[in-house]
Amino acid sequence: MMTPLIALVRRDLTLFFADQRSVIMSFVAPIIIATFFGYVFGGNGGKTETSRIPVMVVNDDTGDVAKQLIANLSAEKALDVKTVSIDDARTAVRKGKATVAILIPKEFGNKAGAAFFRGENKPEIGMLFDPSRRMEMSMVQGILTGQIMQTVSKEVFGGKTGQVLAKDALAGVEKSTGMDPSTKSVLSGLLSSVEKLNALNEKDKADGKPAMSGGLSTPYTLREEAMMSGNGVVYNSYGHSFGGMGIQFILFMGIDVGIGVLLARQRGLWKRLRAAPISRGLLLGARVLSAAMIAMLILIVIFSFARVVFGVKIEGSLLGFIGICVAFSLMTATFGLLIAAIGKTPEAARGLSVLVTLLMVMLGGAWVPSFVFPQWLQKVTVLVPTRWAMDGLDAMTWRGLGFNDAIQPIGVLLLFAAVFGVVAVWQFKWEIDG
Amino acid sequence: MLEVKALKKTYGAITAVDGVSFKVSDGETIGLLGPNGAGKTTTISMLAGLLTPTAGQVLIEGRPVSGDTDPLKRQIGLVPQDLALYDEMSANDNLSLFGALYDLSGAVLRRASDEALELVGLTDRAKDKVVTFSGGMKRRLNLAAALLHDPKILLLDEPTVGVDPQSRNAIFDNLELLKKRGKTLVYTTHYMEEAERLCDRLVIVDHGKVIADDTLDNLYKLLPVTNILAIDLEETAEALNLERLNQLPEVKTVELAGRVLKAGVRNLSEDTPKVLGWLVANGYRYSHVASERANLESVFLNLTGRNLRDA
Ligand SMILES: Nc1ncnc2c1ncn2[C@@H]1O[C@H](COP(=O)(O)OP(=O)(O)OP(=O)(O)O)[C@@H](O)[C@H]1O
Ligand SMILES: [Mg+2]
Numbered sequence: 001m002m003t004p005l006i007a008l009v010r011r012d013l014t015l016f017f018a019d020q021r022s023v024i025m026s027f028v029a030p031i032i033i034a035t036f037f038g039y040v041f042g043g044n045g046g047k048t049e050t051s052r053i054p055v056m057v058v059n060d061d062t063g064d065v066a067k068q069l070i071a072n073l074s075a076e077k078a079l080d081v082k083t084v085s086i087d088d089a090r091t092a093v094r095k096g097k098a099t100v101a102i103l104i105p106k107e108f109g110n111k112a113g114a115a116f117f118r119g120e121n122k123p124e125i126g127m128l129f130d131p132s133r134r135m136e137m138s139m140v141q142g143i144l145t146g147q148i149m150q151t152v153s154k155e156v157f158g159g160k161t162g163q164v165l166a167k168d169a170l171a172g173v174e175k176s177t178g179m180d181p182s183t184k185s186v187l188s189g190l191l192s193s194v195e196k197l198n199a200l201n202e203k204d205k206a207d208g209k210p211a212m213s214g215g216l217s218t219p220y221t222l223r224e225e226a227m228m229s230g231n232g233v234v235y236n237s238y239g240h241s242f243g244g245m246g247i248q249f250i251l252f253m254g255i256d257v258g259i260g261v262l263l264a265r266q267r268g269l270w271k272r273l274r275a276a277p278i279s280r281g282l283l284l285g286a287r288v289l290s291a292a293m294i295a296m297l298i299l300i301v302i303f304s305f306a307r308v309v310f311g312v313k314i315e316g317s318l319l320g321f322i323g324i325c326v327a328f329s330l331m332t333a334t335f336g337l338l339i340a341a342i343g344k345t346p347e348a349a350r351g352l353s354v355l356v357t358l359l360m361v362m363l364g365g366a367w368v369p370s371f372v373f374p375q376w377l378q379k380v381t382v383l384v385p386t387r388w389a390m391d392g393l394d395a396m397t398w399r400g401l402g403f404n405d406a407i408q409p410i411g412v413l414l415l416f417a418a419v420f421g422v423v424a425v426w427q428f429k430w431e432i433d434g
Numbered sequence: 435m436l437e438v439k440a441l442k443k444t445y446g447a448i449t450a451v452d453g454v455s456f457k458v459s460d461g462e463t464i465g466l467l468g469p470n471g472a473g474k475t476t477t478i479s480m481l482a483g484l485l486t487p488t489a490g491q492v493l494i495e496g497r498p499v500s501g502d503t504d505p506l507k508r509q510i511g512l513v514p515q516d517l518a519l520y521d522e523m524s525a526n527d528n529l530s531l532f533g534a535l536y537d538l539s540g541a542v543l544r545r546a547s548d549e550a551l552e553l554v555g556l557t558d559r560a561k562d563k564v565v566t567f568s569g570g571m572k573r574r575l576n577l578a579a580a581l582l583h584d585p586k587i588l589l590l591d592e593p594t595v596g597v598d599p600q601s602r603n604a605i606f607d608n609l610e611l612l613k614k615r616g617k618t619l620v621y622t623t624h625y626m627e628e629a630e631r632l633c634d635r636l637v638i639v640d641h642g643k644v645i646a647d648d649t650l651d652n653l654y655k656l657l658p659v660t661n662i663l664a665i666d667l668e669e670t671a672e673a674l675n676l677e678r679l680n681q682l683p684e685v686k687t688v689e690l691a692g693r694v695l696k697a698g699v700r701n702l703s704e705d706t707p708k709v710l711g712w713l714v715a716n717g718y719r720y721s722h723v724a725s726e727r728a729n730l731e732s733v734f735l736n737l738t739g740r741n742l743r744d745a
Contacts, residue, residue, distance in 0.1 A: 007534030011520065011527075018522040018563075268516030272579065275482045276535035277507040431485055 004278050005286050012290035015260075026253050026298050031305050034245035037367075038238035038310060052080040053136050056089040056101040064161070065109025069151045073102075076143055093128045099136045101128040102144060112152045113165040117191065156194070163198035166191050236398050238310035243393035244366030246302045247328065247386055250295045251357045254332040257291045258339025258353065262346040280430060288333040288421070295329035303397075314397055320406025321396035327413035328389040334420035341424040360386045369394075385416040435459055436481070436587055436618060441490035443476050443642075450476040452642035453490070460586070463619040465633035467626070469740070473642040474622045475515055478591045481620065482512045494587070508536060511585035515592045515622075517572050518579070521565040525556055525575055528564060529582060536583035543582075550578035554608055570601025577608060587618045594628065606631065626730035638734060645737050650730070658686040658736060659698030659728050663709060666722040667693045674718055684708045687732070695720075698728065 016022055057073065059066055074081040084092070089101035103126030105111075111123035125144070129137040156162045170191040173184060264270045273283060306312035314321045343349025361367065363377075364386025370378055381387045392409030395401040436458040443451040451473040458464050466474050479485040481492055483499045491498055499506050519528050529547035538546055551557045554574035564572060577593055590609070594602045609632060613619060623629055629636055636653060638646040646653060667674065674695065680688045684705035687698035699705035702725060713720060735741055 003537050003539045004535045007531050011523070011531050014527060015520060015522055268514030268518030269520070271479070271482070271484055271512060271514045271516075272518040272532060273535065274484050274502075275507065275510065275512040276532070277503050277505060278535055279502050 001282070004276070005282060005289075008283070008286035009290040009293070012287065013294070016290075016294055022253065022256055026249055026294070027301055030242070030245035030249040030298070030302050034238065034241040034302065034306070035310075037241035037245065038236075041241065042237040053078055053100075053140060054080045054092075054098040055082070055140055056092050056098045057081055057083045058086045058089045058101060058103045059083055060106045061104050061108040063107070063109035065112065065151055065155050066104050068154075069104070069147055072147045072151055073144070076147075079140065079143065090128060093130055096130055096132075099130050099133045100140050101126075102140075103127070109152070109155065109161070110165075112148070113156050113161060114168065116152060116156050116165070117169045117187075157197065158201055163195055163202065166195040166198060170195065236310065236312050238306050239312045239398035240369060240390075240394055242302055242306040242310075242312060243390060243397065244361070244364075246299055247364065247366050247389050247393075248357070248361040250298050250328070250332050251335065251361065251386070252354075253294060253298065254291060254336035255339060255350065255353045255357060257287060257333065257336030258343060259346045259350055261287065261337070261340035262343050262349055266346065274430075280425075280428075284337060284425065284428070288330070288337060291333035291336050292326070292329040295332045296325060299325045299329070312397060315400030316396040317401070317403035317406055318396075320401075320403040320410075321393070323403075323406050323410045324389065324392040324396060324413065327410045327417065328392075331385055331389075331413050331417040331420065334417045334424060337424035338420045338427075341427040341429070360384050363387065364390045366390050385413060388412045388416075435493075435495060436620070437491075437493040437496075438477070438481065439491045439493070441477065441480055441492065442488045443473075443480060443485060444488045449642050451480070451487075454637075454639065454642070454644055455490075456637045456644065456647055458587075458618055458620060460618055461613075461616045462635065463613050463621060463633050465629035465636045466620060466622045466639065467624065467629055467636055467734070468639040469624055469734075472639045474639060475591055476642075477639070478512070478589050478620070478622060481589055482510055483507055484512075508583055509586045511580035511583070511588045513577050513580045513588065513590045513593050515595065517576050519564045519572060519575060522563060524561050524563055525551065525567075525578075526560045528575065529579060532579045533582035538582060546582045546584070547578075550581045553581065553611065554578045555604060568601075570597045570604070573597050573601060574605060574608070577605060581612075585617075587620070588612065589620050589622075591622045592624075593621075594623070594625075626734065630730055636730070638737065640734075640738050646733070653730060653733050656736065657728050657732060658700070659732065660700055661698070661702045661725045662687075662728055662732075663695075663697045663699060663706060664724045664726060665695045665697070665710075665713070665720045667695055667713075668719040668721055678716075679709075679712065682708065682712060687735070698732070 055073070057070055059070060070081065070083060073079055082098075084101075086103070089098070089103075092098040093101050105123055105125070108123045108125070111121060114120075115122040125148075127137070127141070129140075156165060170188060173179070173187050173191060176184070179187075261270075264273070303312065303314075339349050339353045343353070363381045363384045364370070365373070365381070366386060370381060370387060370390070373381065388409040392406055392413070395405045395409070438454060438456050441451055441454045442449070454473070454477055456464070466477065468474050476485065480487050483492075483502075483504075494506050494509055497506065520531070523531070526547060529550060530543060533543045533546050548557070551560055554577055556571060556575060556578065559567065559571065564575065567575065573593060573596075577590075580588060593609075594605050597605070606628075609619065609621070613632070619632075621629070621632060630650060633650070635649050636646065637644055646656070648656075674690060676688050676690060679685055679695075679697070684699055684701075685697050686700060687696075689696045697709055699709065706723075706725070710720075710723065731741070
């Protein structure tokens with residue numbers, strides 16, 4: 001019983017390592033692709049600089065407000081601002097060289113100031129944007145709103161223009177007829193105070209005293225802290241990408257296992273194996289065992305690489321990590337068997353199972369993390385085993401969670417392994433073909 | 435002893451094997467002969483326990499194989515029609531694997547695989563990957579892989595298909611040696627001359643049924659002709675009326691391949707002048723005459739009215 005089992009497992013390992021293609025596909029390909037994804041999605045602790053959003057500004061206003069606004073936008077870390085002509089702006093956005101173009105109209109500063117208190121005759125800021133980059137566009141919009149509020153309010157409360165504007169606004173309020181008298185008197189009071197404040201500021205400036213810094217600003221500052229496994233640990237996007245690509249290429253190896261069984265059936269090998277006095281359980285069990293061993297080995301190799309080269313550590317429970325690896329390896333092995341059981345010819349089985357695998361990998365969040373999925377998709381994808389493998393590996397690596405958080409993924413993966421295995425054995429065509 | 439009783443196998447509407455029965459005594463070599471699709475491989479697969487018969491029984495030493503792990507399966511060595519070898523493994527590793535499936539290990543396994551390699555003459559290629567072997571060498575290794583557990587009965591499904599004459603001879607020498615060692619051989623082929631050389635008895639199957647089961651001598655007695663005249667005709671060959679020639683009482687079989695007329699006769703000295711005379715009398719001229727002995731190929735032709743290989 002042991003002799004045939006060991007011989008069969010040895011056969012599978014020998015064949016796996018004799019096949020250069022499978023070794024490259026299993027070890028080299030995941031490392032290369034995971035390195036790419038890890039680099040692109042933020043790298044090690046976000047230390048690598050993320051690319052800035054290219055923004056074109058077309059300025060038709062000659063005033064100070066517009067100048068100040070452009071200077072403030074340029075100072076934003078997330079933006080790469082260029083002032084260009086309208087035609088250049090259009091071309092740049094259309095060609096995808098810029099995400100958005102901001103059009104500042106004539107008299108923007110004055111109109112904006114005038115509209116500040118009264119909300120009438122608001123100037124219009126145009127935005128030309130690349131429809132494929134809506135996310136970045138909203139980000140630019142947010143930044144722009146903040147900067148305009150800051151720049152315009154500073155002008156309104158802090159300068160000469162402000163004095164004039166307040167006076168104009170005051171006159172407008174006095175003249176207006178439809179206003180409630182009590183509102184009118186409060187507003188007049190406010191505006192004349194603003195006028196006085198501005199006059200005072202001007203005087204201070206003329207006397208050489210430091211002017212008070214006026215204007216509205218966001219009434220808070222942000223302290224950003226990524227929730228990580230604990231002290232001093234930083235997010236490592238390589239942790240996710242190596243897990244994801246490991247899962248993908250191990251599943252591909254699982255496909256090869258299934259195809260291998262189908263090929264053995266197509267050639268006379270299966271007959272020779274079946275002619276020996278060994279049980280069916282042994283024949284399939286050996287294949288599951290060897291496939292799981294190979295899967296484990298792939299995980300160990302690629303995570304070791306990630307650790308040495310990109311500093312990906314098992315911040316959580318090591319036992320949990322191993323448990324998830326073992327459970328996923330077993331699931332891969334029975335997945336392979338399932339392909340062998342329901343596949344008809346090797347060629348036909350390959351196409352379909354590659355498609356299924358890619359879908360599983362995608363929905364499992366191995367390409368893009370599942371947290372960017374819409375809510376409904378996040379809920380639905382718990383039906384996909386790879387989702388559990390991915391979440392489990394994330395939990396044990398960069399999220400740094402404990403063994404308790406590994407129990408559920410391990411359980412679910414083992415359940416999938418069992419279901420695949422049972423269906424495979426039940427559907428397996430034992431009768432050799434002719 | 436191997437006994438097959440009313441064996442039947444159907445695949446949906448196809449009846450691959452249709453009530454085949456025969457017996458093979460210990461040490462006997464039988465040839466299972468038939469054209470493509472006759473049901474030879476299907477029969478062998480049922481003998482080896484790979485296929486469950488739709489009906490009928492296979493008895494080894496008087497009892498049926500029960501279950502996958504029945505030790506009775508150790509009595510059988512199967513040489514599949516396809517090359518059942520792992521190309522990417524060495525000859526030695528292949529043999530070690532197949533020996534281990536029969537629970538051989540250690541020194542016993544090594545000795546068994548050395549002997550098997552020795553028998554088929556591949557000792558010096560033991561460490562080479564099978565993928566580097568020639569077709570004939572693969573065939574020989576395919577045979578060796580069935581010998582490791584020293585089975586009493588060897589099921590050989592076309593063990594010489596697609597090999598050069600040299601390898602074919604080598605395999606035949608191997609088989610003759612195994613026969614001498616007292617093995618029981620069931621040999622499947624569509625080559626009569628192979629069967630003639632090796633087998634004590636022939637079971638001829640066609641369309642899944644046994645159409646003859648006898649010793650070589652007895653089968654020869656079935657032959658309507660002893661000799662075949664091969665006559666090279668001149669230009670007039672196309673016009674030859676085979677029907678009329680066949681009506682001559684001396685002519686038992688007749689066939690025209692290109693310009694070569696083949697006529698089967700029972701008595702060479704009496705019948706030959708009659709056939710040649712008829713040809714001349716009817717204006718058919720010939721340039722060359724030869725005669726060949728009838729062989730078992732014609733037995734099949736006689737039994738089924740078809741040729742063994744292009745039937
Ligand atoms: N798995 C199968 N499904 C359907 N039909 C089958 C199957 N296996 C064999 N057959 C049919 O059974 C018949 C006998 O096939 P078999 O392979 O036993 O013939 P054979 O005598 O070995 O032929 P060959 O000389 O070509 O090897 C053929 O008609 C074949 O098409
Ligand atoms: Mg066959």
